[in-house]
Amino acid sequence: MYGYIIRRILLMIPTLVGVALIIFVLMRMIPGDIVVLRLRGEGGAQVTDEMIATERRRLGLDKPMWRQFNDWMLGIAKGDLGTSMWTGRPVIEELDNRFQLSLQVALMATLVAVLLAIPLGTMAALRQDRWPDYVVRVFSIAGIATPAFWLGILMILAFLIVFKWMPPIKYTPIWVDPVANLSQLIWPALATGYRYSAVATRMTRSAVLEVFREDYIRTARAKGLMEHIIINRHALKNAMLPVITVIGFEFAFLIGGLVVTEQVFNLNGLGKLFVSAVGTTDYVLVQALVLVSAFTFIITNFVVDLLYAWLDPRIHYR
Amino acid sequence: MGRLLEVRNLKTRFYTQGREIHAVDDVSLHVDEGETLAVVGESGCGKSVTALSIMGLIPWPPGKILGGEVIFQGRDLLALAPQEMRQVRGREIGMVFQEPMTSLNPVLTIERQLTETLEAHQAMAPAAARERALEVMGQVGIPDAPTRLLQYPHQYSGGMRQRVMIAMALICGPKLILADEPTTALDVTIQAQILALMKDLSRRLGVAMILITHNLGVVARYADRVNVMYAGRVIERGSARALYATPRHPYTLGLLRSVPRLDRSRKQRLDPIEGQPPDLGALPQGCRFRARCPYAEKTCAETDPPLVPAGEGQWSACWKWEHLSTKSA
Numbered sequence: 088m089y090g091y092i093i094r095r096i097l098l099m100i101p102t103l104v105g106v107a108l109i110i111f112v113l114m115r116m117i118p119g120d121i122v123v124l125r126l127r128g129e130g131g132a133q134v135t136d137e138m139i140a141t142e143r144r145r146l147g148l149d150k151p152m153w154r155q156f157n158d159w160m161l162g163i164a165k166g167d168l169g170t171s172m173w174t175g176r177p178v179i180e181e182l183d184n185r186f187q188l189s190l191q192v193a194l195m196a197t198l199v200a201v202l203l204a205i206p207l208g209t210m211a212a213l214r215q216d217r218w219p220d221y222v223v224r225v226f227s228i229a230g231i232a233t234p235a236f237w238l239g240i241l242m243i244l245a246f247l248i249v250f251k252w253m254p255p256i257k258y259t260p261i262w263v264d265p266v267a268n269l270s271q272l273i274w275p276a277l278a279t280g281y282r283y284s285a286v287a288t289r290m291t292r293s294a295v296l297e298v299f300r301e302d303y304i305r306t307a308r309a310k311g312l313m314e315h316i317i318i319n320r321h322a323l324k325n326a327m328l329p330v331i332t333v334i335g336f337e338f339a340f341l342i343g344g345l346v347v348t349e350q351v352f353n354l355n356g357l358g359k360l361f362v363s364a365v366g367t368t369d370y371v372l373v374q375a376l377v378l379v380s381a382f383t384f385i386i387t388n389f390v391v392d393l394l395y396a397w398l399d400p401r402i403h404y405r
Numbered sequence: 406m407g408r409l410l411e412v413r414n415l416k417t418r419f420y421t422q423g424r425e426i427h428a429v430d431d432v433s434l435h436v437d438e439g440e441t442l443a444v445v446g447e448s449g450c451g452k453s454v455t456a457l458s459i460m461g462l463i464p465w466p467p468g469k470i471l472g473g474e475v476i477f478q479g480r481d482l483l484a485l486a487p488q489e490m491r492q493v494r495g496r497e498i499g500m501v502f503q504e505p506m507t508s509l510n511p512v513l514t515i516e517r518q519l520t521e522t523l524e525a526h527q528a529m530a531p532a533a534a535r536e537r538a539l540e541v542m543g544q545v546g547i548p549d550a551p552t553r554l555l556q557y558p559h560q561y562s563g564g565m566r567q568r569v570m571i572a573m574a575l576i577c578g579p580k581l582i583l584a585d586e587p588t589t590a591l592d593v594t595i596q597a598q599i600l601a602l603m604k605d606l607s608r609r610l611g612v613a614m615i616l617i618t619h620n621l622g623v624v625a626r627y628a629d630r631v632n633v634m635y636a637g638r639v640i641e642r643g644s645a646r647a648l649y650a651t652p653r654h655p656y657t658l659g660l661l662r663s664v665p666r667l668d669r670s671r672k673q674r675l676d677p678i679e680g681q682p683p684d685l686g687a688l689p690q691g692c693r694f695r696a697r698c699p700y701a702e703k704t705c706a707e708t709d710p711p712l713v714p715a716g717e718g719q720w721s722a723c724w725k726w727e728h729l730s731t732k733s734a
């Protein structure tokens with residue numbers, strides 16, 4: 088098991104290098120030059136070609152592609168993600184608060200989703216084709232059909248109109264002031280958590296339905312067990328396997344994927360940073376963000392795989 | 406011996422795709438204390454549904470018990486409240502299923518799956534439950550029980566899993582065990598071991614057994630009495646010995662003739678029963694076996710023959726039982 092964990096961690100390196108290579112090449116295929124954009128962007132017609140060449144040299148863009156890639160990789164190996172070409176600040180500083188914020192929203196949304204999805208999905212399965220099932224199904228289809236940002240807009244409007252209140256705009260880390268932090272971040276977590284729970288609810292429902300057709304559930308009944316033991320002990324543990332996959336995938340997506348929702352709630356998260364970095368073709372920043380997302384996906388998958396082994400004794404990693 | 410279980414006029418139907426399937430149609434049978442009753446018949450004749458009906462495990466939808474009585478130790482199980490019926494299952498009647506591969510929960514240890522029955526019915530403390538689990542593991546012949554208890558089903562072979570299923574059925578000391586094709590999914594070499602084990606346990610512990618099977622060889626060796634089922638009905642009943650010597654129903658006769666036998670010439674052909682059993686959703690008038698019966702005549706098409714006494718201790722649902730040629734081919 089430990090050997091497996093170490094091997095999985097080592098395997099992350101080639102995966103990340105592969106991702107890095109792809110994004111590195113892709114960024115350089117996009118038309119638009121950050122130096123031109125930055126120096127001549129706002130009526131800077133007097134900027135000479137000479138100055139642009141100097142700036143390119145300073146950013147290292149004049150070197151051959153393989154050298155640039157090499158330098159970037161070496162920097163990362165030393166823990167240096169580089170410097171934003173647009174703001175001139177180290178990428179790590181740009182990411183710092185935003186990553187915290189995005190991670191917290193993603194974790195809270197996941198919590199909301201799990202707390203809604205597992206009880207609701209199980210209840211719907213147990214009362215299949217009766218009114219609780221219909222209610223849950225309508226609730227979850229509505230969740231899939233409702234964009235999180237739209238729900239967010241409705242929330243903010245409701246706060247403004249009914250309570251004459253607006254969530255704070257400035258980000259406060261949770262350990263500095265939990266109340267201020269939560270009163271800002273709980274709303275986007277609820278809005279995205281609802282949509283997220285909808286997917287997970289449907290998955291839970293179908294997984295529980297499937298497990299209930301298994302022979303071992305009939306065996307449990309034949310033993311005269313109480314219904315709640317049959318559900319909690321015999322059915323749910325088996326039904327959780329596909330649900331965990333969905334939850335893990337959605338979680339990884341939420342980190343860096345919440346572009347519009349961040350816009351609505353005016354959050355400075357990774358999603359927003361991503362869009363602006365692509366807009367200015369800030370190579371270094373986009374590359375770093377893609378690596379961070381890829382890393383989140385890889386880690387989440389890894390954790391999901393470990394949870395699998397924990398839930399299902401038949402799965403053995405060597 | 407006292408009467409342990411008496412099923413009277415049981416009717417179980419399934420409703421699927423707008424059709425009404427008469428899975429069990431007016432079945433009566435009984436089991437005395439400590440005896441082994443075999444219920445024999447081909448797939449879809451209603452033998453498993455009969456067992457599930459006795460256990461109250463017919464899922465609704467699509468199935469429903471429409472009528473009849475299941476008298477177990479003086480109580481009609483069909484009239485019990487769900488909570489009372491739950492107390493009967495596992496405690497007074499144990500069940501062994503056909504598929505040991507899928508009938509155990511893959512994510513729970515064997516110990517958990519054995520002891521939970523005790524916890525459910527006897528509120529036994531974990532340590533005592535573990536002791537009892539070790540004891541039944543020994544009874545069903547699982548070696549190295551303390552280690553095996555901590556393992557999961559996938560670490561067991563098919564035969565060992567079926568032993569676990571038997572241990573599970575026995576753990577609360579039931580009066581009756583329903584075994585639904587307990588050896589069909591196992592290797593031939595293991596089948597005899599498992600059946601011998603069940604028979605031995607039933608004799609030593611005084612547990613009665615309903616052995617559901619399609620294998621007549623099993624019946625001959627392990628059953629005291631036999632009920633032969635066809636298309637949702639019991640069509641012949643009697644002691645295992647009598648049934649072999651003098652089958653009183655053309656279907657039983659056909660079954661006996663279609664079994665390959667080592668003591669016959671290899672060149673001799675088997676004599677199968679031609680045709681298919683009737684559609685249980687659209688039963689014909691008259692005798693259900695008529696279409697496949699070499700003895701069928703006009704009466705058979707008009708009236709369904711009732712199960713009537715047919716010779717010494719035997720019952721048959723055939724108008725012509727006296728005219729069957731009983732010399733085996």
